[in-house]
């Protein structure tokens with residue numbers, strides 16, 4: 001096998017430098033552990049950015065993918081395929097939604113929500129309803145529609161002109177939402193818990209208020225559950241924590257356990273929002289991706305992983321809270337998140353990227369950064385109590401050595 005250095009040198013010549021990965025190359029994993037081409041092992045609490053719902057190389061998922069690959073990998077949307085029909089039915093059975101459209105990523109799912117919102121109003125004689133309302137510090141993806149909805153100016157830099165018609169308002173500020181939603185608003189989009197923005201929870205009163213405002217003014221309310229869906233927060237959907245039922249949601253990250261797939265799910269009222277020919281994706285509903293999606297659901301059920309995410313998430317959250325209270329760890333200032341989408345906000349005086357790098361290099365534990373200052377932990381939903389405790393011990397050992 002080539003060395004880390006050889007492969008990194010090759011990457012630096014052949015790949016565009018739009019990412020800044022550390023100088024090693026991952027080659028295999030199992031559960032919560034992953035190792036590089038030289039055999040250096042890491043505890044993986046980055047979870048592939050909340051994607052690895054059932055961990056690395058889960059045998060049931062691996063077998064389902066291999067079996068489907070040997071049978072029927074692609075049909076295009078010119079034809080039905082069995083796994084996409086079954087996956088759509090499974091998603092409607094687990095959510096308040098009735099209709100599903102499949103995409104290949106989170107951004108594509110968000111694009112589909114945007115297009116459905118405008119087209120649904122258009123179909124119902126309201127072509128003027130094209131405006132879109134989204135949140136400050138939100139993250140919805142990098143394609144132009146999803147990027148335009150993303151409320152983080154740093155991602156817009158050099159990419160203008162964006163899709164017109166988007167207004168951003170502060171999250172959890174009902175007055176601002178009242179002022180922004182008009183009789184020209186097609187949809188309001190928000191994450192029930194902002195992921196990339198720093199693990200900020202949508203307050204129940206806010207989400208309820210958003211539902212009321214949208215109902216009163218005839219706008220659609222959509223939740224972007226790309227990061228929070230599929231059990232990540234200890235419920236199947238992040239929306240369940242508040243009990244607020246939006247008109248639809250996007251899903252992606254955890255759906256395929258690492259296999260690329262996204263979806264939107266909407267209520268029956270919106271079933272005529274995308275009439276034949278109005279939207280499409282060549283790979284959307286791909287039989288192989290949907291087989292992965294079905295296998296993940298089967299594993300979540302058979303292993304009780306949504307409940308495990310709630311239980312292990314509480315353990316992780318309590319451990320992070322203890323660090324915040326610990327005078328020996330002044331860099332830890334606030335524990336955030338739900339289920340297994342958790343994090344600790346670091347003091348403003350601390351360089352979060354440096355802490356993240358030291359956790360990786362000194363403690364051999366992978367995490368990610370959200371909102372610039374939050375060290376985010378999103379381990380597989382089948383993480384064990386021992387693995388949670390190990391990650392907490394490693395993070396604690398590091399934070400004792402970080403000045404604030």
Ligand SMILES: *Cc1c(COP(=O)(O)O)cnc(C)c1O
Pocket residue numbers: 105106107108110139140141142191195196224225226227228252253
């Ligand atoms: C990651 C993410 C996206 C974008 O998903 P991609 O698959 O990277 O396109 C959209 N919305 C939310 C909430 C996300 O966390």
